[in-house]
Amino acid sequence: MPLLETRALNKRFGGLHVTNNVDLVLKTGEVHCLIGPNGAGKSTLFRLILGEHLPSSGSILFGGEDITALKPFQRIRRGMSVKFQVPGIFKALSVRQNLEIAMQHHYEPATLGDEIGRLLDFLNLSVDAERLAGNLSHGQKQWLEIGMAISLKPRLLLLDEPTAGMSPEETHATGEMVKRLNAEGMTVLAVEHDMAFVRQVADQVTVLHLGGVFAQGSIDDIVADERVAAIYLGQSTAHATAHEQPGGVHA
Amino acid sequence: MNALTRIFRRLEGPQTLGRGPFFWVGFLVVLVGACAYPLLSDGYTVGNTVYFFTWIFMALGLCLIWGYGGSLSFGQTAFFGIAGYGYGILTINFGAAYGFTFVALVLAMALAALFAALLGYFLFFGRISGVFLGIVTLSVTLVLERFMAQTAGPEWRIGSARLNGFNGMSNMPPLTIPWPGGDIVLFPDVQLYYVVLGLLVVVYLALRILVNSPFGNVLVAIRENPERAEMLGYDIRKYQLGTFVIGAALAGLSGVLYTSWGQYITPSSMGMTAAALPIVWVAVGGRSDLTTTLIGTLTVLAVFQALTIYGSQYALVVMGAMLVLTVLLAPSGLILALARLIARPFAKRQPGDA
Amino acid sequence: MDVGTLAFSALYQFGDAFAFLVLSACGLAVIFGMMGVINLAHGEFIMCGAYVTVSAAHAGLPLPLAIAIGAVVSGLVGALVEILVIRHLYERPLDTIVATWGLSLIGTQGTLILLGSTMAGVGTPFGSFQIGAYSYSVYRLVLFVMAVVVLAGLYALFNWTRFGVMARATIQVPHMAAALGVDTRLVYSLTFALGAGLAGLAGGLYAPTMTLVPTMGTTFIMEAFVTVVVGGADVFLGTAPAAAVLAVVKAAMTSWYGQLAGQIGLLIAVIIVIRVLPRGISGFLLRERV
Numbered sequence: 105m106p107l108l109e110t111r112a113l114n115k116r117f118g119g120l121h122v123t124n125n126v127d128l129v130l131k132t133g134e135v136h137c138l139i140g141p142n143g144a145g146k147s148t149l150f151r152l153i154l155g156e157h158l159p160s161s162g163s164i165l166f167g168g169e170d171i172t173a174l175k176p177f178q179r180i181r182r183g184m185s186v187k188f189q190v191p192g193i194f195k196a197l198s199v200r201q202n203l204e205i206a207m208q209h210h211y212e213p214a215t216l217g218d219e220i221g222r223l224l225d226f227l228n229l230s231v232d233a234e235r236l237a238g239n240l241s242h243g244q245k246q247w248l249e250i251g252m253a254i255s256l257k258p259r260l261l262l263l264d265e266p267t268a269g270m271s272p273e274e275t276h277a278t279g280e281m282v283k284r285l286n287a288e289g290m291t292v293l294a295v296e297h298d299m300a301f302v303r304q305v306a307d308q309v310t311v312l313h314l315g316g317v318f319a320q321g322s323i324d325d326i327v328a329d330e331r332v333a334a335i336y337l338g339q340s341t342a343h344a345t346a347h348e349q350p351g352g353v354h355a
Numbered sequence: 356m357n358a359l360t361r362i363f364r365r366l367e368g369p370q371t372l373g374r375g376p377f378f379w380v381g382f383l384v385v386l387v388g389a390c391a392y393p394l395l396s397d398g399y400t401v402g403n404t405v406y407f408f409t410w411i412f413m414a415l416g417l418c419l420i421w422g423y424g425g426s427l428s429f430g431q432t433a434f435f436g437i438a439g440y441g442y443g444i445l446t447i448n449f450g451a452a453y454g455f456t457f458v459a460l461v462l463a464m465a466l467a468a469l470f471a472a473l474l475g476y477f478l479f480f481g482r483i484s485g486v487f488l489g490i491v492t493l494s495v496t497l498v499l500e501r502f503m504a505q506t507a508g509p510e511w512r513i514g515s516a517r518l519n520g521f522n523g524m525s526n527m528p529p530l531t532i533p534w535p536g537g538d539i540v541l542f543p544d545v546q547l548y549y550v551v552l553g554l555l556v557v558v559y560l561a562l563r564i565l566v567n568s569p570f571g572n573v574l575v576a577i578r579e580n581p582e583r584a585e586m587l588g589y590d591i592r593k594y595q596l597g598t599f600v601i602g603a604a605l606a607g608l609s610g611v612l613y614t615s616w617g618q619y620i621t622p623s624s625m626g627m628t629a630a631a632l633p634i635v636w637v638a639v640g641g642r643s644d645l646t647t648t649l650i651g652t653l654t655v656l657a658v659f660q661a662l663t664i665y666g667s668q669y670a671l672v673v674m675g676a677m678l679v680l681t682v683l684l685a686p687s688g689l690i691l692a693l694a695r696l697i698a699r700p701f702a703k704r705q706p707g708d709a
Numbered sequence: 710m711d712v713g714t715l716a717f718s719a720l721y722q723f724g725d726a727f728a729f730l731v732l733s734a735c736g737l738a739v740i741f742g743m744m745g746v747i748n749l750a751h752g753e754f755i756m757c758g759a760y761v762t763v764s765a766a767h768a769g770l771p772l773p774l775a776i777a778i779g780a781v782v783s784g785l786v787g788a789l790v791e792i793l794v795i796r797h798l799y800e801r802p803l804d805t806i807v808a809t810w811g812l813s814l815i816g817t818q819g820t821l822i823l824l825g826s827t828m829a830g831v832g833t834p835f836g837s838f839q840i841g842a843y844s845y846s847v848y849r850l851v852l853f854v855m856a857v858v859v860l861a862g863l864y865a866l867f868n869w870t871r872f873g874v875m876a877r878a879t880i881q882v883p884h885m886a887a888a889l890g891v892d893t894r895l896v897y898s899l900t901f902a903l904g905a906g907l908a909g910l911a912g913g914l915y916a917p918t919m920t921l922v923p924t925m926g927t928t929f930i931m932e933a934f935v936t937v938v939v940g941g942a943d944v945f946l947g948t949a950p951a952a953a954v955l956a957v958v959k960a961a962m963t964s965w966y967g968q969l970a971g972q973i974g975l976l977i978a979v980i981i982v983i984r985v986l987p988r989g990i991s992g993f994l995l996r997e998r999v
Contacts, residue, residue: 154586176585180586180587180588181588186586193583194576194580194583195579197575197576197579198369204572205572205573208569209588252583427803427806429810474980477981478983481984481985485802486803486806487938489803490747490934491934491935491983494935494976494979495976498931498972498973501972502969626927627930628818638807668821669818669822671814671818672814672818672822674814675810675811675814675815676811678811678814679808679815682798682804682811683798683808
């Protein structure tokens with residue numbers, strides 16, 4: 105059974121058709137990457153799945169249940185978790201407290217401290233546990249948020265450009281971590297620009313273009329697809345470095 | 356012993372500044388001093404000191420909503436007034452016998468909490484936040500003031516309680532403890548002092564436990580980053596509403612204590628100026644901590660009292676100036692800034708923390 | 710009573726409520742819309758305008774000129790406040806509200822100290838006229854016309870002048886506007902002064918109709934608040950339609966149960982509106998255009 109499924113999902117902002125009839129299927133246990141040139145509608149689709157936007161039509165199924173009308177926190181409680189592109193952390197609180205807030209309802213109070221310690225080790229943040237999260241380096245902030253996201257023990261981990269602003273080494277390390285989490289049974293959906301990262305982790309790749317699904321397949325299929333190359337080349341900007349503005353539709 | 360340490364642990368945490376043996380020894384010293392104070396003073400002065408104490412509950416409630424939860428509630432005086440009038444209406448109608456005044460206290464607080472729940476439902480489930488929350492809550496208290504101010508006519512009565520318009524309601528009985536061989540009437544004197552001091556200690560410690568609990572964790576998380584808090588699976592609206600109701604109940608407690616202290620309440624206790632004062636106390640003290648709020652409130656009230664001999668309008672100008680200067684120069688609060696300054700030599704500095 | 714006089718009476722009530730809401734709110738709305746700041750000293754700027762207007766009228770100046778002076782003085786005070794306080798708080802909009810509340814206290818109580826608890830007013834000019842059984846104040850019609858003139862003037866200012874273009878550029882992309890050579894600090898100062906001036910204008914216009922007391926600002930701010938809350942951040946797509954909708958509520962409630970019912974009705978309407986349209990009318994209208 106697919107873990108996540110969108111059926112004929114549409115989102116319009118006024119006259120703009122941002123998400124166009126998207127049928128996306130995520131099998132349990134796979135790492136699925138969502139790619140596409142700027143303005144392809146990746147962020148909107150991501151936010152539709154999270155429940156930050158409600159679709160104009162269509163439905164979303166998670167674990168077989170229709171979650172189209174559910175609020176974001178209800179989706180999280182059903183086993184989703186998210187890491188945003190801009191690290192969503194609690195800057196004025198300590199690293200330890202950030203994790204505590206994420207984890208306090210998922211572990212017994214007696215074992216919570218140990219679990220936090222273990223996660224701090226895993227994230228390489230043990231020495232920084234008492235520092236304010238806002239004072240961490242950019243990479244550390246990214247890791248902290250990944251830590252918060254995975255501490256919920258989600259069935260589906262949603263990653264919005266997890267490697268944005270990372271060095272190639274950090275990107276590679278993040279990729280290895282995603283593979284390890286996946287090996288432990290976590291299904292992953294990542295919006296990503298960095299093709300090296302996609303190649304490293306993806307079982308399945310979906311290419312979005314103009315709001316709709318343009319191509320789907322393994323990374324090798326996608327790279328071999330000349331039409332995909334054409335839509336990327338049609339872009340004047342270098343997609344590898346450009347960032348789509350999340351929430352740009354609020355403007 | 357084990358149970359005691361467990362309780363102590365729950366009183367401390369990242370959400371409260373005062374911690375460790377030093378703090379608690381200091382706390383006990385202050386408490387003993389507060390208990391001994393009536394022995395060193397006369398009943399009249401002690402009765403006036405209670406007046407200061409009655410306001411602190413409202414300040415602590417605002418500290419919870421604003422300082423910890425990050426929601427601007429500018430209408431705490433609305434709940435203060437509702438509970439104050441509620442207490443007056445109940446006790447004027449049903450008297451003070453058999454400890455009914457304390458039933459009235461609880462009912463009046465419940466009334467304020469219920470009103471807050473209703474209002475808060477519309478506000479928080481409508482996802483109102485930031486400036487709009489502040490001005491809507493302020494509007495509510497202003498409208499209540501105007502409403503009560505026009506109830507001068509004899510048709511505005513509930514049972515035998517006349518609302519009395521702009522002049523306010525008076526002559527409700529003070530809090531009364533039923534006692535064999537004659538009820539203890541808590542006039543502004545030593546007995547009332549100990550009752551209110553006891554309430555204050557209980558509320559302060561209970562709030563410390565609350566803010567250091569998982570609930571408090573979520574509360575500061577919402578203040579720092581509501582979107583992230585929601586994306587960790589928290590229904591932030593419920594947390595905001597819960598906090599709002601608790602804060603309203605505390606404002607209600609202040610309202611009841613104030614009303615029973617002076618045996619009167621007027622609409623102006625819900626007006627623009629009255630609404631500004633809790634903001635001044637909490638902002639000047641340091642809104643993000645219960646202890647600094649408590650100290651700040653007492654300090655500001657003492658300053659206010661000292662200035663009132665020149666006329667309350669002078670005192671209020673100084674309050675306004677204090678508020679502006681605090682926001683400009685010490686946004687986290689004067690008392691908090693002072694506490695940090697004192698604590699600096701003792702604290703181990705964390706690497707990289709400014 | 711025939712339908713015609715009844716209709717006129719209803720229209721008059723509506724126009725009166727509309728004028729009051731627009732004039733009360735536009736200064737607040739300009740500052741909020743452009744700067745994201747709610748000016749809690751708004752009522753004190755209104756009071757300032759009223760006091761200056763009446764003083765000028767007592768000094769023998771004709772009323773229109775006195776009102777203009779009231780507006781200008783309020784605007785200048787606004788500019789001063791912006792430079793001394795608001796400017797230092799742009800990074801912290803929520804703190805700005807708190808600071809302006811402090812200013813409000815200083816304004817009200819300072820006026821009380823300096824000028825006493827009340828000031829002799831000037832009479833309402835123009836007298837009244839009779840339709841059917843009721844008499845109506847001519848000046849209230851003038852106020853309605855002035856509300857429309859203010860809206861039109863603001864529209865012209867923000868769309869057709871250099872200041873308007875710079876101001877709109879500044880709110881939309883501040884760093885870009887700065888990079889293009891717009892003096893954003895000056896724009897903010899002028900915007901705040903404009904908002905304060907409009908508040909002063911409202912005070913001046915209503916001064917002949919009410920008693921002058923230092924707390925008179927509170928008479929206006931509740932209406933100003935709710936109009937801005939319902940309207941949202943846009944003066945033209947928000948404040949004006951919000952004032953129109955709320956004026957219907959207020960006029961209807963007032964004519965049924967009196968002034969206070971009008972205010973309570975307003976507040977309840979607002980609380981319900983924000984449950985349905987959290988970003989106000991302008992947010993609702995703009996949603997489809999994104």
